[in-house]
Amino acid sequence: MAHETKHAHRKDEHLALAEHFYNAVQRNDFDQLHLIFRNLPELGVQDVSLETTIFDQKIAAPIYINAMTGGSSRTGAINEKLAQIAADLRIPMAVGSESIILSEPESLETFSVVRKVNPTGVIFANIGAGKDLAAAKQVVAAVAANALQVHLNVLQEIVMPEGDRDFHWAEMIREYQHLDVPIIAKEVGFGMSEMTISQLEQLGIRYIDLGGAGGTNFVQIENARRQNHDMAYLAEQGLSTVKSLLESQPFQRDQHLTFFASGGVRQPLDIVKAWHLGAKYVGISRTILHLLLHHTVSETETILTAWLEQLRLLLVAFGVRTPAELPQVEHYFDQELYLFQQQRQS
């Protein structure tokens, strides 16, 4: 899988910088949301189930390894390991942006390896929103994908020195409806507002990954790759995953849209909180990347299997049998989050 070009080098830089800025104890908006435990749950762990389906396939829990990488030799090897974990845990996985295979077909193997390792699991292809329908078909085929993530990453692009400068994306997103796999419109860590969700709905999108702030920060990462004209002042921009989920709530009621939440998930309690706010599936990127860079595949699987057990225990403590019942749990917000909600509802 030897593949080293300037484009491929960027993939290595993203990986290294995501790890460089990783901070396991970084506070984020999940800390502003408090769920209320039950003292008499009248449940045992045997009553609880995480098993569910996605795009008509069974999975062990509504969580997934979110898009990160592929394109270089090093990132191909990481994809191979992530695919092994996804297969063994029976959870979905997304590959990173596959645009590189359009200009550098030799890099294809760094993505297709994921399907080789995990022949029957759920895999999401990934592409930037500006690419045409033929390109989208190609990246779906490369991993025999069950769905295509289309990333909307304006803030990342504007800070990326070699990033896009033209953002006429809507028509292309409408075109993607001609594909024979579902489309998931996805942010990369800056979240989505009610207005964006409404626009996507009007474009025919039914699956949305809110990709909020609170974890991987692509302003920080791309700014570190700039030689000059610092743009770090944008690092605090974007909506957190928690705030994006609040923005999505008016749309959750009509059952028309399915929300995926990702961004800043550090441990099982964050997953439970995202399910509580209405996410059907919760994605994790850098926390799993960090585990994998410091442990073997088998050790990482042991840690994530313990997470699944902790998720079941947390559900018991909150008095619910499935993740889908979590919205019934009572909660309260810290002041800043409360004020956000009041302002946005008025």
Ligand code: FNR
């Ligand atoms: C990403 N992410 C990403 N997203 C995407 O749609 N296409 C991509 O190519 C990438 N590349 C990428 C590389 C690396 C190293 C990381 C850590 C992340 C974004 C990712 O899918 C997710 O939306 C954000 O990282 C937020 O989640 P975490 O990292 O806070 O869990």
